[in-house]
Amino acid sequence: MNNLQLEKILNEKLSPQLIKDYSPNGLQVEGGERIKKIVTGVTASQALIDKAVELGADALLVHHGYFWKGEPEPIRGMKGKRIRTLIKHDINLFGYHLPLDIHPELGNNAELARLLEIDVEGGLEGHPQSVAMYGRLKQPVTGVEFAARIDSVLNRKPLHIAPESADKLIETVGWCTGGGQDYIELAAQHGLDAFISGEISERTTYSARELDIHYFSAGHHATERYGIKALGEWLASEHGLDVTFIDIDNPV
Structure with a gap:
């Protein structure tokens, strides 16, 4: 080609x-x-x-x-x-x-939702090009249980900041792969139970506690492995190209 x-x-x-x-x-x-x-x-x-x-x-x-x-x-x-x-x-x-972050089939957000078994409901910003999404779990889980799911799927133990009501169950989730931590306030405005991003800032801790929302920092690299991998697999299956995904691990 x-x-x-x-x-x-x-x-x-x-x-x-x-x-x-x-x-x-x-x-x-x-x-x-x-x-x-x-x-x-x-x-x-x-x-x-x-x-x-x-x-x-x-x-x-x-x-x-x-x-x-x-x-x-x-x-x-x-x-x-x-x-x-x-x-x-x-x-x-x-x-x-960003086009790979937001793609509805192959994007990082779509792939993270698939891996964590979240049913996508829409974009947090209210338009098709939103870089932050929200959805729903099939069954409510505790914060500890959801952290364990992230760890199992991404092979990366997430940093979990619990809200003041730490026993609050999680059914609705917002997320933005990579450096999307500041969407946590928008997630709280939507009344969501939890928010996931790759990176965390110092201020994010206080936001989670004061906005009554579970927050999970799962790693910028770890949350963005899967879109590019899916894109390569699509090229191989649809266009017959020889594609190899290489994961150069990054703890951030």
Whole structure:
């Protein structure tokens, strides 16, 4: 497959033009024209690039790519080494950030809901491009039980901040993978019992306690493994490409 053809397929599936983002979505670093082998992963770190080189990949498809708003523009240091490695080995870099978070079938939010057995009911922001979602569990559980479910599914023990009424059961849940901790107030306004994000801030602890809502910080990396993995599996099944997901673990 041609690299620009692959970009067209990904753009048609993820519709990046519909959402304002903090980085460019699509082909970020151009490599060779022909693509047979694709490596997918969460972040285009040097370790992931080196693995793509080792596997002879023609393309690297990630959730966290390059050229973020506000970052230094010169291609030097760590960023320079990463990009030089890609260019030296003719590896195309494709990055999709918020479009992959919100995709209703393959997105990080959709995949987290599937894994945690949450029935999606809508977007917390009230529109289809909402980056935070809400839904319902089939059966109410305690905060301890839900923390154990997250641990089992993500293989990552979450940080659980219980509300003042710590014995409050959980049936309705809001979530935003990655750095979505500040959506906790919107979740509380919706009357939800719990909220999940990847990252936590110091202020989030007090919000959970005072807003009477369970909060779970499950890891930025851990909550965002599954969208890019699902996207790669879709490319393999629908377009016959050779795709390998590589998990470069990150405790954050």
